[in-house]
Amino acid sequence: MNSITPFPTHASAPEQVAFHRTELNVILSLYGRMVAAGEWRDYGISTLRDMAVFSVFRRTAENPLYRIEKRPKLRNRQGQYAVIGIDGQVLKRGHDLKTVLRVLERKLIRAVE
Secondary structure, eight states, X not given: OOOOOOOOOSOOOOSSOOOOHHHHHHHHHHHHHHHHTTSXXXXXXXXXXXXXXXXXXXXXXXXXXXXXXXXXXXXXTTOSEEEEOTTSOEEEEESOHHHHHHHHHGGGOOOOO
8 A cells, every 4th residue: 555645734935936926017017118218128037035036127238227126034124125226225125016116117207398
């Protein structure tokens, strides 16, 4: 008789952190508007063990202009979402993705002459 191996009952941590569909909808909506404005041209998504990163590029071969990071371990502290500039400076951090991305939407507003 074969012995059956039961599924583990403990909830193990996920192997990778990723953006949820609703989070990607918010990010890609902003990305589409910035592409239409001619500011951004390419993006990359990285899913790592402790964070997920959406990188925005002006050109493919450059360093990213901005990184939108999701770090679930910081959820109870300063917020799991952050926008990081090209120089590594944290531009905005918080609990709500839409409010964190507002720092990038300001780049769309230009003075009309």
